[in-house]
Amino acid sequence: xxxxxxxxxxxxxxxxxxxxxxxxxxxxxxxxxxxxxxxxxxxxxxxxxxxxxxxxxxxxxxxxxxxxxxxxxxxxxxxxxxxxxxxxxxxxxxxxxxxxxxxxxxxxxxxxxxxxxxxxxxxxxxxxxxxxxxxxxxxxxxxxxxxxxxxxxxxxxxxxxxxxxxxxxxxxxxxxxxxxxxxxxxxxxxxxxxxxxxxxxxxxxxxxxxxxxxxxxxxxxxxxxxxxxxxxxxxxxxxxxxxxxxxxxxxxxxxxxxxxxxxxxxxxxxxxxxxxxxxxxxxxxxxxxxxxxxxxxxxxxxxxxxxxxxxxxxxxxxxxxxxxxxxxxxxxxxxxxxxxxxxxxxxxxxxxxxxxxxxxxxxxxxxxxxxxxxxxxxxxxxxxxxxxxxxxxxxxxxxxxxxxxxxxxxxxx
Amino acid sequence: xxxxxxxxxxxxxxxxxxxxxxxxxxxxxxxxxxxxxxxxxxxxxxxxxxxxxxxxxxxxxxxxxxxxxxxxxxxxxxxxxxxxxxxxxxxxxxxxxxxxxxxxxxxxxxxxxxxxxxxxxxxxxxxxxxxxxxxxxxxxxxxxxxxxxxxxxxxxxxxxxxxxxxxxxxxxxxxxxxxxxxxxxxxxxxxxxxxxxxxxxxxxxxxxxxxxxxxxxxxxxxxxxxxxxxxxxxxxxxxxxxxxxxxxxxxxxxxxxxxxxxxxxxxxxxxxxxxxxxxxxxxxxxxxxxxxxxxxxxxxxxxxxxxxxxxxxxxxxxxxxxxxxxxxxxxxxxxxxxxxxxxxxxxxxxxxxxxxxxxxxxxxxxxxxxxxxxxxxxxxxxxxxxxxxxxxxxxxxxxxxxxxxxxxxxxxx
Numbered sequence: 001x002x003x004x005x006x007x008x009x010x011x012x013x014x015x016x017x018x019x020x021x022x023x024x025x026x027x028x029x030x031x032x033x034x035x036x037x038x039x040x041x042x043x044x045x046x047x048x049x050x051x052x053x054x055x056x057x058x059x060x061x062x063x064x065x066x067x068x069x070x071x072x073x074x075x076x077x078x079x080x081x082x083x084x085x086x087x088x089x090x091x092x093x094x095x096x097x098x099x100x101x102x103x104x105x106x107x108x109x110x111x112x113x114x115x116x117x118x119x120x121x122x123x124x125x126x127x128x129x130x131x132x133x134x135x136x137x138x139x140x141x142x143x144x145x146x147x148x149x150x151x152x153x154x155x156x157x158x159x160x161x162x163x164x165x166x167x168x169x170x171x172x173x174x175x176x177x178x179x180x181x182x183x184x185x186x187x188x189x190x191x192x193x194x195x196x197x198x199x200x201x202x203x204x205x206x207x208x209x210x211x212x213x214x215x216x217x218x219x220x221x222x223x224x225x226x227x228x229x230x231x232x233x234x235x236x237x238x239x240x241x242x243x244x245x246x247x248x249x250x251x252x253x254x255x256x257x258x259x260x261x262x263x264x265x266x267x268x269x270x271x272x273x274x275x276x277x278x279x280x281x282x283x284x285x286x287x288x289x290x291x292x293x294x295x296x297x298x299x300x301x302x303x304x305x306x307x308x309x310x311x312x313x314x315x316x317x318x319x320x321x322x323x324x325x326x327x328x329x330x331x332x333x334x335x336x337x338x339x340x341x342x343x344x345x346x347x348x349x350x351x352x353x354x355x356x357x358x359x360x361x362x363x364x365x366x367x368x369x370x371x372x373x374x375x376x377x378x379x380x381x382x383x384x385x386x387x388x389x390x391x392x393x394x395x396x397x398x399x400x401x402x403x404x405x406x407x408x409x410x411x412x413x
Numbered sequence: 414x415x416x417x418x419x420x421x422x423x424x425x426x427x428x429x430x431x432x433x434x435x436x437x438x439x440x441x442x443x444x445x446x447x448x449x450x451x452x453x454x455x456x457x458x459x460x461x462x463x464x465x466x467x468x469x470x471x472x473x474x475x476x477x478x479x480x481x482x483x484x485x486x487x488x489x490x491x492x493x494x495x496x497x498x499x500x501x502x503x504x505x506x507x508x509x510x511x512x513x514x515x516x517x518x519x520x521x522x523x524x525x526x527x528x529x530x531x532x533x534x535x536x537x538x539x540x541x542x543x544x545x546x547x548x549x550x551x552x553x554x555x556x557x558x559x560x561x562x563x564x565x566x567x568x569x570x571x572x573x574x575x576x577x578x579x580x581x582x583x584x585x586x587x588x589x590x591x592x593x594x595x596x597x598x599x600x601x602x603x604x605x606x607x608x609x610x611x612x613x614x615x616x617x618x619x620x621x622x623x624x625x626x627x628x629x630x631x632x633x634x635x636x637x638x639x640x641x642x643x644x645x646x647x648x649x650x651x652x653x654x655x656x657x658x659x660x661x662x663x664x665x666x667x668x669x670x671x672x673x674x675x676x677x678x679x680x681x682x683x684x685x686x687x688x689x690x691x692x693x694x695x696x697x698x699x700x701x702x703x704x705x706x707x708x709x710x711x712x713x714x715x716x717x718x719x720x721x722x723x724x725x726x727x728x729x730x731x732x733x734x735x736x737x738x739x740x741x742x743x744x745x746x747x748x749x750x751x752x753x754x755x756x757x758x759x760x761x762x763x764x765x766x767x768x769x770x771x772x773x774x775x776x777x778x779x780x781x782x783x784x785x786x787x788x789x790x791x792x793x794x795x796x797x798x799x800x801x802x803x804x805x806x807x808x809x810x811x812x813x814x815x816x817x818x819x820x821x822x823x824x825x826x
Binding site: 006044057065119178252254255273288290 | 414415416417418419421422424431454456457458459460461463466469470473474476477478479482483484485486519520522523526527530531532533534535536547550551554591592621622623624665667668669670682683684685686689692694697700701703704705706707708709710711712713809
């Protein structure tokens with residue numbers, strides 16, 4: 001008799017975004033003509049940079065010629081891509097990261113989930129609250145938690161609240177935690193981390209032999225030169241952090257699929273059995289990827305490589321400026337309408353306090369019904385997100401402007 | 414203190430193909446000019462079908478226009494691709510498979526590894542011996558085995574030998590097994606399964622409430638009309654089998670990356686706790702994929718869709734005929750040279766008995782040193798593969814002909 005992984009049955013309702021889709025779908029069944037504007041899921045809307053498109057067309061041309069045809073590539077990704085990442089994203093910022101420490105993948109969602117494969121089941125795991133749901137759900141699926149309570153909090157996880165009360169910066173845990181998820185610029189709150197704040201986490205992790213999972217998917221939105229783009233800008237991070245990066249939000253690859261994980265060779269985990277021998281996490285991740293993954297499409301890797309050409313860089317900067325201007329508009333309009341608004345400066349997300357004490361989902365429904373605008377309820381990101389709401393800057397200027405006008409008309413105090 | 418998944422430390426040496434790479438690399442260090450012919454890894458060599466290339470170029474053009482731009486797609490894959498698969502690969506053969514039961518992915522290697530996520534740790538697992546190493550290694554990594562013995566056999570797995578003695582058809586287990594990996598046309602032996610043989614497995618699985626993992630990555634090479642292409646051609650299979658398919662070997666997508674898994678909605682697994690409630694495996698896999706995966710590149714899915722156009726079908730058939738003609742040449746030449754040869758008729762792999770009682774790795778080294786031909790040692794696929802050797806038909810006609818001449822000269826008896 002084949003048995004299932006019973007931990008899946010602990011998962012609460014649907015994953016956040018499918019639940020949003022369901023509610024929107026239900027609404028549209030009775031309001032088919034409603035001029036819906038979607039500022040919910042953080043999905044890009046603008047065309048793929050021309051440099052990336054041209055590189056992919058050329059790569060397809062390679063596939064027409066048996067001498068240039070590419071079959072299985074290295075599971076870790078082509079070195080020509082990894083070397084550009086190492087030079088541009090790390091070495092140019094003084095980070096001691098080599099191309100051999102970069103693993104190309106098809107997405108940070110996959111990587112942040114799959115990374116748990118190489119860790120033991122004994123670890124105490126800390127997440128911020130609110131948090132990107134994938135971090136929590138993949139731990140539930142791996143059996144690292146007990147059941148959830150009514151607030152959706154899973155027994156066994158250490159939740160570190162991030163709210164307006166602590167400026168959306170989690171207080172360092174007083175107890176011991178072994179694996180720590182940090183995301184900066186933050187999804188969903190749009191907060192960023194100073195060098196000093198990241199240094200405090202690195203110091204904690206080194207002292208406790210913990211590993212930080214640092215999700216930097218939104219680093220391209222940092223405009224303040226004082227804010228680190230990578231955890232490896234912090235001394236000591238090579239010995240305590242794995243970093244996740246993506247081409248989804250800088251170059252608009254959400255539908256094209258390319259990302260990467262950085263696992264420094266100096267990074268060690270311990271065997272759980274008495275004696276606690278140190279084992280290279282780079283080596284384990286390399287084994288995991290070469291056994292359970294077959295590399296990213298050659299065509300897509302060529303597209304990602306083009307991000308590092310002068311044209312690609314200029315085009316990516318154009319996209320970032322565009323979405324940041326949307327974020328600025330959202331901040332200003334909502335502030336004028338009387339909302340308490342956070343984030344949206346070095347990040348594509350604006351995080352707001354729901355008005356009149358409305359719950360996150362009630363505000364979601366009201367915004368959908370009255371303004372025909374879709375956002376993301378803060379409570380979908382965790383119990384401490386209740387009473388907050390995320391507005392994404394990923395949309396056209398027209399849609400953002402129109403959505404802000406509608407919200408202002410409905411809610412202006 | 415972050416602990417690691419200690420099960421990884423049970424893995425024997427490297428994954429087979431990295432070990433081959435290592436030996437070839439070492440050889441080339443002292444024989445830089447050796448005219449090496451690689452018939453080792455089962456990687457395609459011929460250009461990507463023009464229909465697929467044209468469709469991908471058009472998809473890239475879509476990405477240049479914000480109205481046609483594609484961001485995040487459905488995690489399960491676009492319905493226009495799933496519907497064509499369901500109609501062409503299943504319904505046309507009388508298989509009761511719906512588009513909603515198909516999950517598009519970036520590779521069968523990933524899928525056959527990831528599928529274990531949704532199953533419990535209590536299952537008894539059966540693999541053939543020899544077998545595609547990913548099935549075994551992913552079970553080791555998931556903690557489903559004890560340590561390996563000197564032959565590389567892991568405690569806790571049920572090995573079903575497939576050798577010339579049983580015509581490479583595993584005898585059904587006498588004990589209870591819960592999860593069963595079957596691969597037809599077989600990698601590495603090139604054997605195929607008759608309808609009657611598959612029916613015996615389905616009957617076994619239904620009787621034991623087992624689940625069959627049916628890897629049909631090589632189905633396109635079946636030319637005998639009596640041989641099933643899908644397990645779902647067998648009555649009852651909807652209730653006991655998950656099927657894995659790929660565009661890698663039919664349309665040459667090894668470097669382009671697209672595959673799919675079929676999980677029928679009628680398929681159930683049981684909770685491990687007393688009472689044993691039935692849970693939909695489709696639902697668990699859907700949850701797994703929507704939480705840990707973000708879909709395949711839109712561009713690549715458009716390329717896969719083109720496989721189902723009349724031009725795409727003709728071009729794929731041309732590729733299949735080409736590689737099968739290579740396989741025929743390999744079979745004939747090696748037979749004339751005195752080798753005992755198997756497979757290579759409805760499959761792109763020829764499986765031979767090593768001469769003079771040489772071990773598989775000794776024959777590998779001899780072939781490399783004397784003929785400058787790379788193959789795959791049978792023992793790399795399992796203990797019962799010792800004394801066998803795999804030759805892949807994936808190469809140019811010139812290279813196959815040249816390799817056979819060299820082998821014939823060295824080994825002709």
